[in-house]
Amino acid sequence: xxxxxxxxxxxxxxxxxxxxxxxxxxxxxxxxxxxxxxxxxxxxxxxxxxxxxxxxxxxxxxxxxxxxxxxxxxxxxxxxxxxxxxxxxxxxxxxxxxxxxxxxxxxxxxxxxxxxxxxxxxxxxxxxxxxxxxxxxxxxxxxxxxxxxxxxxxxxxxxxxxxxxxxxxxxxxxxxxxxxxxxxxxxxxxxxxxxxxx
Amino acid sequence: xxxxxxxxxxxxxxxxxxxxxxxxxxxxxxxxxxxxxxxxxxxxxxxxxxxxxxxxxxxxxxxxxxxxxxxxxxxxxxxxxxxxxxxxxxxxxxxxxxxxxxxxxxxxxxxxxxxxxxxxxxxxxxxxxxxxxxxxxxxxxxxxxxxxxxxxxx
Numbered sequence: 001x002x003x004x005x006x007x008x009x010x011x012x013x014x015x016x017x018x019x020x021x022x023x024x025x026x027x028x029x030x031x032x033x034x035x036x037x038x039x040x041x042x043x044x045x046x047x048x049x050x051x052x053x054x055x056x057x058x059x060x061x062x063x064x065x066x067x068x069x070x071x072x073x074x075x076x077x078x079x080x081x082x083x084x085x086x087x088x089x090x091x092x093x094x095x096x097x098x099x100x101x102x103x104x105x106x107x108x109x110x111x112x113x114x115x116x117x118x119x120x121x122x123x124x125x126x127x128x129x130x131x132x133x134x135x136x137x138x139x140x141x142x143x144x145x146x147x148x149x150x151x152x153x154x155x156x157x158x159x160x161x162x163x164x165x166x167x168x169x170x171x172x173x174x175x176x177x178x179x180x181x182x183x184x185x186x187x188x189x190x191x192x193x194x195x196x197x198x
Numbered sequence: 199x200x201x202x203x204x205x206x207x208x209x210x211x212x213x214x215x216x217x218x219x220x221x222x223x224x225x226x227x228x229x230x231x232x233x234x235x236x237x238x239x240x241x242x243x244x245x246x247x248x249x250x251x252x253x254x255x256x257x258x259x260x261x262x263x264x265x266x267x268x269x270x271x272x273x274x275x276x277x278x279x280x281x282x283x284x285x286x287x288x289x290x291x292x293x294x295x296x297x298x299x300x301x302x303x304x305x306x307x308x309x310x311x312x313x314x315x316x317x318x319x320x321x322x323x324x325x326x327x328x329x330x331x332x333x334x335x336x337x338x339x340x341x342x343x344x345x346x347x348x349x350x351x352x
Contacts, residue, residue, distance in 0.1 A: 014218035022225045034260075034316060035251035036346040044336040134326030138319050139246040141328075142347055146248040153250055189332070 037145050042188065060102040060125045062091050066144055068135025081143050088151035092124045092183070102126035111178040116163045121182040128187045148187055155183050241266035241283045246321040248347035259313050260344075261301040263294070265327060266320035280323045282331065291327075294334040302340075318346045 064084070065073040072079055074087050094101040104122035112119045128148055132141055153168070156179050160168040164175055171179065243266040254260060264283040268276040281288045284297045302310055315335055319328055335343060 011215045011218065015214060015221055018218050018221035018225055022221060022228065025225065025228045034254040034257070034344075034346055035349050036245075036254065036316065036344040037248060037250065038252055038314075038342075038344045041332060041336050041341040041343055043339060043341060132325045132329070134324060134329060136325040137321070138323045138325060138328060139321035141325055142246040142248055142321070142345055145345065146250050146347070149248075149250040 037142065037149060039145075039187070039189070057103070057125075059100055061127050061129055062088070063129045063131060064144065064148070066130075066132045066136045066140055068133040070137055070140035072144065081140075081147055084144065084147040085151045085154070088128065088148060089155060091128075092126045092151070092155060094124065094126075109178060109181055111174060112182070113163065121159075123182060123184070126186065130187060130189050145187075149185070152183060152185050156180070159183055239264065239283070240269060240272060240286070240288060241281055241320070242269050243318050243320045244322075245318060245346045245348055247350045249350050251347050251349050254314065254316065254344060256309075256312055256314070259305060259309050260316050261298070261313065262316050262318055263297075263331060264318045265323055265331065267322075280320065280327055282327070291330045291334050294331065295338050298335070298338040298340045312342075313340065314342045314344050315340050316344045316346050 062075050063073075067073070072081060072084065074084055075091075079087065091101060094104060102125045104124050106120050106122050108119055109121045109123075112121055130144065130148070156168045159182055160166055160171055160175070160179050163179070164171060168176065168179060241264050243264055265280055266283075267273070267278045267280050268288075276288065282290065282294075284293060289297065298315070302313065305313060317328065317331065332343070335341070
């Protein structure tokens, strides 16, 4: 009975198991990247400099206001967040050439294939001005920001479909830059002093 | 003369049992450090949802500003009004300038223009405090910001 030795447990595989765990942790820590909406704040105006009249034509601006009860006002009409995207798309494309909607300037865009209208693109001059109250909830603010980005992303998708026949995300980096130039993301976050006046 | 067979002594096999210990040590190192990186949250943050989110490009070049009500265990001390958390402590908007300056200092010169400030804000916070933070960031000319949000599919 005592002659039979119990074989030692092969421990060489524990290293593999530990490696697997290690890889798992390595992967999850890098993969769990943060996501969000990227924005660029306007630089602080020089206090010594007098506030200049912004030379933006009235028709080129759409004011999106969110009040303290999270109600939304775009242009001059109140609306729901779900309607905002289409409103912005109409504002930025101006399909009917409405004189109350922003003008579109036919410009030569560098890098745009000449097969598309000879390298010209009618760039909208529209600027979205987003104003919020101090009492607006952050969730509503982000929801509105999201709708604005969504409208622009959809316009970019449309443009890249007509110009390149591909979705915006599938374009190369250079092509994406061209589309970005054609459809700029002009969202201005208003000065808080405008907000305080309300 | 065959070298291999001359001696009766066999080369002892390298024991690989310690390998697992080394790897386990590495594993524990990573487990511990990844937990440390998340900094102790002193504010409750439930970031809002958005569908058009983009990924943060350079994680190492980002600094975080957390805004939200203090966690429950600290509410007795600090109340439940939304507060700003920088690094590991509660701060006010006037401390942002120093915070940004310190963050800038810790990054290499070439990378400074790519620095992003991530605003990690609870969805129930009112915009007033966020506006104050944004104004302060503009004053420090840390203009690249990101509103952190979770991805949804619709």
